[in-house]
Amino acid sequence: MSGGKVRVAFHTLGCKLNYTETSTIARSLDTGKYEKVSYDEPADIYVINTCTVTGAADRKCRQAIRKAARQSPNAKIVVMGCFAQLRSEEAAALEGVRLILGNQEKFHLAGYLDELSANPENVSAVPGTEISDVASGPIVHSCESMERSSFISSFSMGDRTRAFMKVQDGCDYHCSYCTIPLARGASRNQPVAECVREARVIADRGIREIVLTGINTGDFGKSTGESLHELLQQLIKVDGIERYRISSIEPNLLTSGIIELTAASDKLMPHFHIPLQSGCNETLARMRRRYRRELFEEKVAEIKKVMPHASIGADVIAGFPGESEEEFRSTYEFLENIDLSYLHAFTYSPRINTPAALMKPVVKSSDATQRSHLLQDLSGKMALRFALSNRGERERVLWESRNSNGLISGFTDNYIRVTTPSQEVEEGWITDVMLTEPDKNGGFIVTDL
Ligand code: SF4
Incomplete structure (x- = not known):
């Protein structure tokens, strides 16, 4: 405690959506009661918003929790988000962890903390209800409801130039390697009108750029009978916001309408991040992706035709089960011959309760790492080539x-x-x-x- 206030430190791991949500949750705390301090400082409460997208992400969560416990051995640690949702038992076993909140429950953090501070040893299951006995370990609240009707809005207000706005959550796809639908639930979004209202709030704070974020952002509109195209059409009318970017969009959801609208509007940035994951159709089929590489190629060509200077990036996974040398070469050659500006290369890691975790043969980890490095080198070459193509502009x-x-x-x-x-x-x-x-x-x- 400092000056009677409880010192609370936030730490976020994972995607932009998680950062956006931490920003919203942190704003919900009563500043009369809590003093926000850096995660590198001693604190009374550490709130760690976690990620579980890969094995490396899990490792970082455990490290972050241990760091907090080491730094302030008497602090209460709150673990929330995707790792908390899917690996609550593992989180509960770590030193100092007092409260575990799933992806919906984390938005009630203020209520849980009120009870935690009033009852140093205990916290109730739901704010305002009877206190539970937690002498034997932390309380776990996870997976309250992630139905289509349960969208919780968020936007970041961290810096003065750019805000991240969550417009969509969850995913209805079943990519064989991905655990995110289990952690985030069904695809859902807030209505266009609500997004426009939030964009106006962000504009009123003097912020000039909004990045639209989601788990499967291109799926926006599914739960409200609208579409991402309609959302963009309305957002560009908001005064004060000069730029919009879409954080990421699946190739099968990137419509010609969105591409044309982007080309025609000086508020929609000529920048697309399109998860490819593999440039080999056999690998894509095992991944249960909803397109073949030809579709990706067509989308890139369609964008470049109307926006020759557009930046296009892609995610690629190296070492997916069954990826032979030949399949990887096919991916590499595909990428070498396509007009991209950068890659985000990931090394495959098996996630529990996913079909890919049972697939054979497993690629040797040294081979997967080497492939990932080759893709990272290729990304560097792409970035330089793209920059050279912009020289003199x-x-x-x-x-x-x-x-x-x-x-x-x-x-x-x-x-x-x-x-x-x-x-x-x-x-x-x-x-x-x-x-x-x-x-x-x-x-x-x-x-x-
Ligand atoms: S589209 Fe596939 S990879 Fe992306 S969140 Fe959904 S299931 Fe996971």
């Missing part, structure tokens, strides 16, 4: 915060990082910049503005 940059060396960075519409030592620009400004010579990472350092 004038691009709009939204400037973000200045670092301790006095440099300020921002992104172009097509998602190229630009850095300058110039004092002529400030955070939140959008200015035109001439892209002269790229650095080796595919960014640009500009001295004259």
Whole structure:
């Protein structure tokens, strides 16, 4: 406690959606009672919003919990989110963990913390109800309801230039490697009108860019009889927001209407992140993805035809069960010959209760890691090639915060990082910049503005 206030520290792992949700949950705490401190400082309560997308993500959750327990041995640790939802017993066994909240329950954190502070040893199952005896371990609240009607909205307000807005949650797909539908439930979204209202709130705070996030963002509208295309049509009418990006969209959900609207609007950024996962059709079939590589290729060509400078990134998984050398080569060659700007390469790791975890043959972990490194190298080449193709162009940059060396960075519409030592620009400004010579990472350092 400091000055009578309870010190609470938040830590988030995983995707942008999780960060967005932490931001909303942290805002819900009464600042008269709680003082928010950094996760690196001593605290009375640590709230860790977790991820379980890969084995590495699980490892990071355990490390984060142990770090909190080491730092403040008397602190109460709250573990919430996907790892909490799917691996609650494992979380409960870790030192210092007092409360475990699933993906819906975490939004009631303020209520749970009120009871936790009033009753140092106990917390009730549901805020406002009878206190449970938790002498034998932490309380676990998970999977309350993740039905289509249970969408809980969120948006981040962390920095002054860009906000992340959750428009969709859950997933109805059954990709054979993915545990997320178990952790996040059915696909659901908030209505277009509600998204527009939130965008206005974000605009009123002076934020210029919104990134639309979700688990399967392209599925937006399924639970309200609307569509992502309609959402974009309405959002671009909101005054004050200059830029929108879609965090990620499945290739089979990226419609021609969305591509055309993006090309026609200067508020929709020419930047698409499209999960490919494999460039080999046999591997895609085992992954139970809903497209063949030809569809992905068509989408990239369709975008480039109307927006030649669009940035297109892709997720790729290396070492999926049964991925032979030949299959990997097929993926690699496919990627080499397609006009992408970057890759996010992941090494496959089996997730419990997924069909892929039982598939054979398993790829040797050293081979999977080596393939992942090859994809990362390829991503570097793509980024440089993309930057060179933009050399000599004038691009709009939204400037973000200045670092301790006095440099300020921002992104172009097509998602190229630009850095300058110039004092002529400030955070939140959008200015035109001439892209002269790229650095080796595919960014640009500009001295004259
Ligand atoms: S689309 Fe597939 S990979 Fe993505 S969240 Fe849904 S099941 Fe998982």
